[in-house]
Amino acid sequence: MARNVFCLRLKKEAEGLDFQLYPGELGKRIFDNISKQAWGEWQKKQTMLINEHKLNMMDPEHRKRLEQEMEKFLFEGADVHIEGYTPPAKD
Numbered sequence: 001m002a003r004n005v006f007c008l009r010l011k012k013e014a015e016g017l018d019f020q021l022y023p024g025e026l027g028k029r030i031f032d033n034i035s036k037q038a039w040g041e042w043q044k045k046q047t048m049l050i051n052e053h054k055l056n057m058m059d060p061e062h063r064k065r066l067e068q069e070m071e072k073f074l075f076e077g078a079d080v081h082i083e084g085y086t087p088p089a090k091d
Helices: 024-033 036-052 060-076
Strands: 004-007 012-015
Touching: 004 024, 012 036, 024 060, 036 060
Parallel strands: none
Antiparallel strands: 004 012
């Protein structure tokens, strides 16, 4: 049976994650307050950030930067800005 959470990103009740995907206290906070939909949106943004900024996940500074962006996106409602990227127009 699916579990629901009040998603802080979407500002509504939605299906929660099946298990904690991120370690530590931040991971628990994500599990308790972020929906599958919002996590999926973050994963797309994360991929763009890694690719466009050529982040190396072996570099602790790059991981920290990505984690900061994740917190802003999921909990503060901030969008990820990638210089030079224009989202496709919605028809």
